[in-house]
Amino acid sequence: MNAAQITDSITIAGLLSGRNVYAVTDYNVYELYPSLFGGTRHTVIAAGEKHKTLETVGQIISDMVEAGCDRQTTLVAIGGGVVGDTAGYAAASFMRGVRWINVPTTLLAMVDSGIGGKTGVDVGGYKNVAGAFHMPEQVIVCTDFLRTLPEREWLCGCGEMIKHALLDKDIFAETVKNIDDLISRGKSAYRLIEMSVRYKESVVGADFKESGLRKRLNAGHTVGHAVERLDGFRLSHGEYVALGLRAEAAMFEEELDGAYYAEVRELCGKVCRHRFPPVKAEEITATARADKKNTGGEIVVMLPTGGGNVEEKRVTPDEFERRLNRCLSVL
Ligand SMILES: NC(=O)c1ccc[n+]([C@@H]2O[C@H](COP(=O)([O-])OP(=O)(O)OC[C@H]3O[C@@H](n4cnc5c(N)ncnc54)[C@H](O)[C@@H]3O)[C@@H](O)[C@H]2O)c1
Numbered sequence: 324m325n326a327a328q329i330t331d332s333i334t335i336a337g338l339l340s341g342r343n344v345y346a347v348t349d350y351n352v353y354e355l356y357p358s359l360f361g362g363t364r365h366t367v368i369a370a371g372e373k374h375k376t377l378e379t380v381g382q383i384i385s386d387m388v389e390a391g392c393d394r395q396t397t398l399v400a401i402g403g404g405v406v407g408d409t410a411g412y413a414a415a416s417f418m419r420g421v422r423w424i425n426v427p428t429t430l431l432a433m434v435d436s437g438i439g440g441k442t443g444v445d446v447g448g449y450k451n452v453a454g455a456f457h458m459p460e461q462v463i464v465c466t467d468f469l470r471t472l473p474e475r476e477w478l479c480g481c482g483e484m485i486k487h488a489l490l491d492k493d494i495f496a497e498t499v500k501n502i503d504d505l506i507s508r509g510k511s512a513y514r515l516i517e518m519s520v521r522y523k524e525s526v527v528g529a530d531f532k533e534s535g536l537r538k539r540l541n542a543g544h545t546v547g548h549a550v551e552r553l554d555g556f557r558l559s560h561g562e563y564v565a566l567g568l569r570a571e572a573a574m575f576e577e578e579l580d581g582a583y584y585a586e587v588r589e590l591c592g593k594v595c596r597h598r599f600p601p602v603k604a605e606e607i608t609a610t611a612r613a614d615k616k617n618t619g620g621e622i623v624v625m626l627p628t629g630g631g632n633v634e635e636k637r638v639t640p641d642e643f644e645r646r647l648n649r650c651l652s653v654l
């Protein structure tokens with residue numbers, strides 16, 4: 324895997340003037356940066372998760388055929404995680420796979436979804452159930468794109484960034500020091516973004532096919548995903564991750580150092596200022612139980628325990644619900 328190139332100016336115009344290049348973006352990015360696409364063959368897909376479908380992959384592939392693309396074509400995805408996942412999957416499928424370059428334009432895509440070569444789409448309302456591992460040849464993280472990013476999407480990326488902070492002691496120390504600056508998009512945000520990108524690369528590099536180490540990236544997501552669904556996707560994904568990290572730490576509070584636990588609560592509270600949604604422990608448990616990552620009837624929680632360490636907790640649904648019930652009132 325080549326390391327992502329991190330730059331603070333939009334330097335991708337040259338990339339798009341290549342001879343056999345095909346760009347994919349969504350309507351929001353296209354409207355904000357129309358000049359990027361002037362001289363390049365391209366498909367503009369509708370924005371949003373509901374368009375992360377096989378139908379959109381089909382649209383990209385048929386557009387590429389009509390534009391005369393071939394096995395030597397390089398697909399360049401420019402957009403958030405939806406564009407990256409969908410166009411990446413189109414690149415994995417077109418003529419049994421062509422090269423692709425990912426240019427993430429949201430904070431989440433820069434620090435998380437854009438790194439690691441997981442591509443795919445939702446089918447029948449089930450998330451990411453069709454997909455392929457298809458590593459981009461290059462990832463270009465161009466932080467200039469973040470200037471136009473709405474607040475909700477910024478906080479979304481911050482949720483995954485504090486997750487990385489809980490998984491790595493150096494990022495943790497920097498994040499605790501600079502959390503307010505990160506939230507308000509100050510200067511230190513850019514150093515933290517770089518640390519987060521490098522961290523995700525290191526985990527993926529060590530465990531491309533998700534057999535071991537990469538599982539730690541699910542921290543905060545057992546409760547986070549369940550609450551995201553039950554709450555009807557009102558907040559951004561990253562805010563639910565922050566709520567999930569805080570809840571999962573509270574569920575196992577007795578195993579954590581007190582000062583560390585307080586710092587985790589503080590960090591999560593800065594990213595998600597909303598109250599924990601009024602959902603019952605029983606509903607969260609039932610939803611978490613259905614998660615495809617669980618095996619043998621147990622629910623898995625990846626628990627950061629400080630110093631970059633993570634413990635895999637496997638608990639029965641009854642114990643999960645009991646632990647959640649015990650702490651729900653302090654979340
Ligand atoms: N492949 C992976 O490993 C992986 C990991 C995590 C998440 N994901 C996936 O990522 C997706 C979420 O990605 P996302 O949060 O980037 O969402 P997104 O792609 O929907 O982008 C969010 C919104 O921001 C807009 N946008 C993009 N760039 C912008 C910019 N520079 N300025 C202004 N607006 C901009 C988009 O048009 C969209 O409306 C989900 O589908 C999720 O499943 C994938």
Ligand SMILES: [Zn+2]
Pocket residue numbers: 483544560564
């Ligand atoms: Zn996530």
